[in-house]
Amino acid sequence: MKSCPLCATEGGLTLYRDELLRVVRVTDTPEHPAFYRVILNAHVAEFSALPRTERERLMETVVAVERLLLDTLRPAKINLASLGNVVPHLHWHVIARFADDAQFPAPIWANAQRERPTAALQALQAQWPVLDAQIAQAAASVR
Amino acid sequence: MKSCPLCATEGGLTLYRDELLRVVRVTDTPEHPAFYRVILNAHVAEFSALPRTERERLMETVVAVERLLLDTLRPAKINLASLGNVVPHLHWHVIARFADDAQFPAPIWANAQRERPTAALQALQAQWPVLDAQIAQAAASVR
Numbered sequence: 001m002k003s004c005p006l007c008a009t010e011g012g013l014t015l016y017r018d019e020l021l022r023v024v025r026v027t028d029t030p031e032h033p034a035f036y037r038v039i040l041n042a043h044v045a046e047f048s049a050l051p052r053t054e055r056e057r058l059m060e061t062v063v064a065v066e067r068l069l070l071d072t073l074r075p076a077k078i079n080l081a082s083l084g085n086v087v088p089h090l091h092w093h094v095i096a097r098f099a100d101d102a103q104f105p106a107p108i109w110a111n112a113q114r115e116r117p118t119a120a121l122q123a124l125q126a127q128w129p130v131l132d133a134q135i136a137q138a139a140a141s142v143r
Numbered sequence: 144m145k146s147c148p149l150c151a152t153e154g155g156l157t158l159y160r161d162e163l164l165r166v167v168r169v170t171d172t173p174e175h176p177a178f179y180r181v182i183l184n185a186h187v188a189e190f191s192a193l194p195r196t197e198r199e200r201l202m203e204t205v206v207a208v209e210r211l212l213l214d215t216l217r218p219a220k221i222n223l224a225s226l227g228n229v230v231p232h233l234h235w236h237v238i239a240r241f242a243d244d245a246q247f248p249a250p251i252w253a254n255a256q257r258e259r260p261t262a263a264l265q266a267l268q269a270q271w272p273v274l275d276a277q278i279a280q281a282a283a284s285v286r
Binding site for chain 2: 045046047048052055056059060062063066067070076077078079080081082083084085086088097104105106107109110111
């Protein structure tokens with residue numbers, strides 16, 4: 001699918017990849033620095049179209065990323081979503097949400113309610129090198 | 144948790160309930176008539192806090208609802224999400240999206256782009272009695 005951005009590109013900074021899926025850090029939403037995607041490599045639109053074993057490994061990878069974010073960042077909440085209205089190529093958003101982020105407690109797709117303090121953004125960005133490696137390791141441990 | 148709306152109320156019209164979870168049709172978002180929630184009965188905030196067997200049954204129930212909506216309504220896309228920023232009691236949104244719905248292709252939490260034709264809403268509402276029974280049956284068949 002040359003016209004699909006998740007077939008033509010990685011969809012973010014790839015931290016982990018295997019034959020079924022990849023885990024990327026999202027790079028196009030700078031106001032949410034702790035935003036990851038678990039992306040199916042194959043071009044499939046709906047979660048229910050996958051065999052159960054593949055659904056389970058996708059979700060266990062989502063869970064591994066969620067757990068790592070909870071343990072390391074202590075966010076207010078983790079948000080999980082598989083939408084795909086614009087890009088119907090299965091991908092799970094895993095987003096660490098914080099009380100001072102632009103839309104909290106609304107979903108990130110709602111209007112911004114505030115500007116997030118630059119210091120808070122920079123503090124999260126400073127954790128990328130360590131977090132990137134931890135997420136790669138967590139994803140690799142899923143079976 | 145008396146202060147939690149998903150402990151104090153069903154969170155919609157209950158179509159199915161067992162010892163672990165319930166499936167409700169959402170009644171507070173009339174602009175999306177094919178919107179369901181798979182709600183954990185227990186008050187737990189994060190998906191990763193559940194045992195794997197419970198995570199799997201929740202997701203297989205989500206999948207059963209998704210499949211039924213795909214087969215019966217032929218929506219443009221199914222949207223799945225577990226957010227819980229306002230109500231941190233685990234619940235999965237399962238939303239059938241249509242090209243003429245208010246926000247499509249944006250998430251339902253974004254600003255409305257149009258008003259959905261009344262005839263389209265009424266056509267979906269007319270399917271509730273049959274769909275309600277089919278969703279209850281689909282949820283009951285998950286193990």
